Amino acid sequence: MSTGTLLTRTTLMKDLRLEWRSKDAINSMLFFALLVVVIFSFSFDPTAEESRRIAGGLVWVAFLFAAVVALNQTWARELRNQVLDAYRVSPAPANSLFLAKALGNFIFVAVLEALMTPLFIVFYNLRAVGPAYQLFAVALLGTWALVVNGTFFAAISLRTRSREIMLPLLLFPISIPALLAMVEATSSILTGEFSAKFWIVLLAAYDVVFTMASLFLFELVLNAE
Amino acid sequence: MKRAFPILAVVTLALLGYSAYEALVVAPTDRLQGDVYRIIYYHVPSAWTMFTFFAINFVASVIYLIRRNLKADAVAVAAAEMGVVFNTVVLVTGPLWARPVWGIWWTWDIRLTSTLVLWLIYVSYLLLRRFSSGGQMPLLAATLAVFGALDMPLVYFSIWFFRTQHPQPVVGGGGSIDPRMLHIWLLNWFAFECFGLLVFWWRYRLEMMRREVEETQELESLLETRSPR
Numbered sequence: 211m212s213t214g215t216l217l218t219r220t221t222l223m224k225d226l227r228l229e230w231r232s233k234d235a236i237n238s239m240l241f242f243a244l245l246v247v248v249i250f251s252f253s254f255d256p257t258a259e260e261s262r263r264i265a266g267g268l269v270w271v272a273f274l275f276a277a278v279v280a281l282n283q284t285w286a287r288e289l290r291n292q293v294l295d296a297y298r299v300s301p302a303p304a305n306s307l308f309l310a311k312a313l314g315n316f317i318f319v320a321v322l323e324a325l326m327t328p329l330f331i332v333f334y335n336l337r338a339v340g341p342a343y344q345l346f347a348v349a350l351l352g353t354w355a356l357v358v359n360g361t362f363f364a365a366i367s368l369r370t371r372s373r374e375i376m377l378p379l380l381l382f383p384i385s386i387p388a389l390l391a392m393v394e395a396t397s398s399i400l401t402g403e404f405s406a407k408f409w410i411v412l413l414a415a416y417d418v419v420f421t422m423a424s425l426f427l428f429e430l431v432l433n434a435e
Numbered sequence: 436m437k438r439a440f441p442i443l444a445v446v447t448l449a450l451l452g453y454s455a456y457e458a459l460v461v462a463p464t465d466r467l468q469g470d471v472y473r474i475i476y477y478h479v480p481s482a483w484t485m486f487t488f489f490a491i492n493f494v495a496s497v498i499y500l501i502r503r504n505l506k507a508d509a510v511a512v513a514a515a516e517m518g519v520v521f522n523t524v525v526l527v528t529g530p531l532w533a534r535p536v537w538g539i540w541w542t543w544d545i546r547l548t549s550t551l552v553l554w555l556i557y558v559s560y561l562l563l564r565r566f567s568s569g570g571q572m573p574l575l576a577a578t579l580a581v582f583g584a585l586d587m588p589l590v591y592f593s594i595w596f597f598r599t600q601h602p603q604p605v606v607g608g609g610g611s612i613d614p615r616m617l618h619i620w621l622l623n624w625f626a627f628e629c630f631g632l633l634v635f636w637w638r639y640r641l642e643m644m645r646r647e648v649e650e651t652q653e654l655e656s657l658l659e660t661r662s663p664r
Contacts (some may be wrong), residue, residue: 359582366522366575370567380579383555384586387593416589423585427578432499434571 211384214306222384228319239276240324244329251333254401261334266396269330270389273323274356278378280318284311284367297432304429308361312424315357323349339402344410348399351413352392358417359384362424365431382404382418388416438635447629450487451464454626457619471535473519478528481521482550488518489557491635496580499573505646508573513638516559519633522554547596552590556583 218317252388254260288294297307330336338345360381367376395409459478467471474660495511498504530540539540541547560583 366563366579369571369575370563372566376526376563376566379559381551383559384551384556384582386588387586390593412589412593419585419589420582423582427500427581430574431578434574 214303217302218308218310218313221307222314223308224280225314226317233400235318236321237278239318240325242270242279243276243322243326246275247326247329247333256334261336262339263335264395265336266393267328269327269332269396270325270352270392273301273319273353274385274389276322277315277319277356278381279359280315280322281364281381282358282374283331284315284361284364286373289368291308299330304432307426307432308365308428312358312361315361316353319353319357320349320388323353336400338400340399341404342399345396345401348392348413349397349412352388352395352419353409355392355413355416355420356385357386358421358424362420362431365428369434377434382413387415390431391416397435404429440633443633447626447633449625450629454619454623458623462616462619463613468536471532474528475534476620476623478525478532479620480627481524481528485521485525486626487628488514488521488631488635489553492518492557492580493584494575499577500581503574505573507644508577509639509642509646511573511577512564512640513635514579515557516562516638517635519554519557519561521627521631522550522557525550526554530634542641543594546593549587549590553587556586582628 247268250272254264256264284295288297297304353391360377363380363384364377367373367380370376389411391409393404395413398404398409454476456488458473462473462476464470491514492511494506495514499507499511529550533542534540560576560579563579567575
């Protein structure tokens with residue numbers, strides 16, 4: 211195993227173990243997403259037909275807001291005891307560190323989605339009219355689109371004042387095309403009125419472009435003085 | 436260079452006055468829309484000028500990432516601010532025209548939405564510059580500028596999938612326009628670019644001066660701690 215993959219695996223396992231023992235991020239994300247579901251549910255009180263139309267937007271907005279919680283603590287944790295400085299002076303490749311963090315966030319958000327989706331189905335009486343298996347592709351690509359940029363921008367907002375507020379301010383404008391694609395794809399699958407193909411391809415393109423850009427620029431951001 | 440500024444300012448002012456006169460008085464009234472259409476003499480040139488500045492910002496950001504040239508960073512911040520100003524003009528004049536002609540202030544059409552997203556991205560860029568400090572700020576801002584530039588084609592394609600309501604471009608888009616109108620249009624564009632570049636140049640000088648002052652202050656405080664009187 212090369213040094214890079216070893217570093218990725220070690221950091222990822224460390225983050226997962228930390229999260230498993232504290233459950234800080236996942237608990238607050240879950241509760242936050244639950245609040246969004248409940249509040250939206252009784253402020254709109256939609257019928258099954260309506261909720262199929264709006265559920266795509268609701269689900270992804272809830273996940274996006276909840277994901278910020280996990281993203282914000284990505285690097286903040288490494289500031290204690292100057293762990294981040296230790297990463298910077300070590301000869302380990304910066305991109306392996308980035309990949310570990312992005313994968314960790316991906317797992318957190320994916321767990322959140324897996325736990326919240328049944329609740330959405332219950333509260334909004336959802337049933338997919340279109341091909342439901344495509345929802346997996348949308349969730350997979352969409353979650354990666356959120357966390358890859360989120361992990362990168364968390365590293366940027368770490369260097370600013372009031373960093374917790376800065377992350378959504380940077381992340382949301384850039385994520386607009388990805389969010390639009392996720393929402394539209396989910397709605398078209400749920401209503402079965404349109405094909406979601408275009409949106410899935412767009413999401414894949416978004417993922418490729420920003421994964422490349424993040425890997426290309428992360429070392430500069432990590433070492434910024 | 437410094438002495439050239441008042442001369443250029445007077446020339447630009449005269450140009451702006453002349454182009455405003457041409458746009459409001461000389462230009463023929465549109466057969467269908469009446470006088471309302473005259474706002475395009477401000478709306479479209481502002482949009483083109485906005486693109487000029489965002490392009491300057493992107494090029495300067497890439498140069499900064501490669502060379503770490505502080506002048507490139509000063510160019511980037513000045514261009515981003517000018518771009519946001521012209522972007523705001525576009526976003527305000529658009530609805531003013533749309534209300535009487537389309538009957539609505541706003542619609543989620545491709546050009547409107549992508550212009551709004553562009554505005555959001557560059558405002559977040561300026562916010563990042565405001566909220567971070569020290570020598571790392573130019574680098575962080577430059578990476579965000581690159582991300583924003585990568586995002587724009589995706590924004591465009593994603594919204595392109597919706598129906599488009601904005602009038603197709605009449606210049607280079609196969610539309611027809613009275614040659615007199617086109618002439619005044621281009622004149623207005625030229626005047627806006629001159630005005631924008633003039634302010635941009637001044638903003639750039641201000642940024643360089645601000646940095647010089649900061650450096651001097653730092654140096655002074657350093658010298659004071661070294662030699663206690």
